[in-house]
Amino acid sequence: MTGTEQPLAAPVNWQRFLAERTQSMKSSAIRELLKITQLPDVISFAGGIPAPELFPVREIEEACSYLLRHEAKTALQYSTTEGHPPLREFLAESMARYGIHHGPDNVLITTGSQQALDLIGKIFIDPGARVLTCRPTYLGAIQAWRAYQASFATVPLDDDGMQVELLEDLLRTNPARFVYVLPNFHNPAGVTLSEPRRRRLVEIARAHDLILVEDDPYGALRYEGEDLTPIAALAPERTIYLGTFSKTLTPGLRIGWIVAPTDIRQRLVQAKQGADLHTSTFDQMIANDIAQRGILKVHVRQLRQAYRERMLTMLDSLEEFWPEGSSWTHPQGGLFLWARAPEGVNALTMLKVALEHRVAYVPGVNFYPDEDGGHNAMRLNFSAAKPEMIVEGIHRLGMTIRDALAGGA
């Protein structure tokens, strides 16, 4: 131990050492926002946060005790990059029920779904390579792929999800590395890709030899209607499917997964080796224990009931409190809806006022990767706040919008 040394050194100009790709890397607006909205008196519709009071805490404690008493030497040790084999088997079986027929050797466990997006960027995106998405699209995907200097080209979405028929036109001028689709209960838009559009998307993908990335974090959280066919079931040869426990179990454990054709799964394993060796063995085994004991299934049923109520509460409150000229989507599941204030309201500048009223959301502009859009739109999360807080928060937001309209904002 030799104590402090006072540096006599000149300051370092770090800028000149940075890789070119850092120029396209930005902090996520949402994650920065989350810091503000953690203040206890703010009603936040900003995060994508599951209801913490519904976490299956006792069951997780049982899992921890069991694992540490019977399998500690495995649970706390290094493990394989591919992921805990029983968990991969569970996932392969449960996806087969949705028509996705891949074995456990096609599954890779990831450190949350965000890592899946990062690994996909790493193996597919050269600087300037094009990714096709809809607009708006998921912010975390934009962030992951901007770090690999992706360029984006987009088609709009409507109540039936991505307008896939517009892809063909786009493809004429924009050869793409892959198409990113979030078919169920879209983040941020809350809409679901219709069955005919799923089939049309697959036809287009086959005709143009395109890869499809299907991101499905919320698929199990359906509150209305019937499950639709996953794209990975329609086009298993060219679809990379992403799942996660963050919304159905808990996000703090960071357990996601990728299902991919063998060649690509092997590339993703290589990329993950360099990225973090493997996902927490302990967290994987906790998730596996909860899943294998049938607790996950029961828990998801409870979540569906609770979130459905919150969603309906939000829809009712929007109807009641928001001024004429506002509009919003009516999701069939998931965590979000997409609401638009009347034309002329700028949801980005209005956020400051909303925070003064102790209510938060994510401004729509953040979800547009290429062209500008969503100026009067906002993403509203309905899973985190309890129903009475949702009523109050939507009320406050309605007043904020009325103020903005009155002030000519």
Next chain:
Amino acid sequence: MTGTEQPLAAPVNWQRFLAERTQSMKSSAIRELLKITQLPDVISFAGGIPAPELFPVREIEEACSYLLRHEAKTALQYSTTEGHPPLREFLAESMARYGIHHGPDNVLITTGSQQALDLIGKIFIDPGARVLTCRPTYLGAIQAWRAYQASFATVPLDDDGMQVELLEDLLRTNPARFVYVLPNFHNPAGVTLSEPRRRRLVEIARAHDLILVEDDPYGALRYEGEDLTPIAALAPERTIYLGTFSKTLTPGLRIGWIVAPTDIRQRLVQAKQGADLHTSTFDQMIANDIAQRGILKVHVRQLRQAYRERMLTMLDSLEEFWPEGSSWTHPQGGLFLWARAPEGVNALTMLKVALEHRVAYVPGVNFYPDEDGGHNAMRLNFSAAKPEMIVEGIHRLGMTIRDALAGGA
């Protein structure tokens, strides 16, 4: 639920979609090897694996129960990219005792040290950019940075670690993004960078305006001699320091950290947001609980005692069982030593025979990022196997080497 759809599709030629960087990505020889060496009758010196029988299992179970009873809503929820604040405070304080005076806001928690290497690659390495290391050097770093198409230039090491005085010559023809140093109980070489060389390295770095990446996974595991000054204490303005709980607590939790000057720490936070949002909240809080209760300190003392005995057993066994012309390093700590069979033995081809004798190691050639080397060398881990197994394994390896010499290998 709509059941299976049989694809009518032509197979996809994935190759044409892959990013250029995938050409420099390879599976880690060690991680592939680990799969073989998990067979129960193989005595493995191949991994970098802590002794599982020494994990503080009961204390971890206490931590889990406490956290799930009192802080479950936080422990299982999303958290900030920067990492759990009390853990960052603990780390800042404990590093201050080694002369590294950075506050908690300069600490970033990572998903193991491997992620730290990946994030450093992401923000510093443009395709073709040069990284300076010693030869041999840590395989995980090579793997992480090859994925960003780094090129490597190296200087040899000796018993005092990296021959830093050779860097100046190298720099004349090789402008570098940074110098990677593993000063304490080097992986794979087991040697320690001497105090004069640390100071010389800092002089060179200041004269040439170089960034230093100091990787210190084993620093707390010293069995002989006095702690030396961390490079981050000598040159805080230009050093990025990497630590981990993988060797001192358990690797299954995947908790590492980076300490860096403010500008760079902010860049690393951005990179991590896109990479995995944040490290497992639960695992961070377990590690924090163990650290704050003083258990980590006691545990590290036990590890030092146990691993010291294993290291000495290995050194004695090498002396006893290996043929003349062999040599090895004598570490002052850590998990590895570097052993050389007599000239002419090819440690890579010999591995197959060694595995037939149910003993494993990592061939030296894997640790050379640029030029060829280490043909008769192997990395031997002494932390995972119990002393009696170390004796037996080194005996078997000695026989394998004698056979190789007799066979003219």
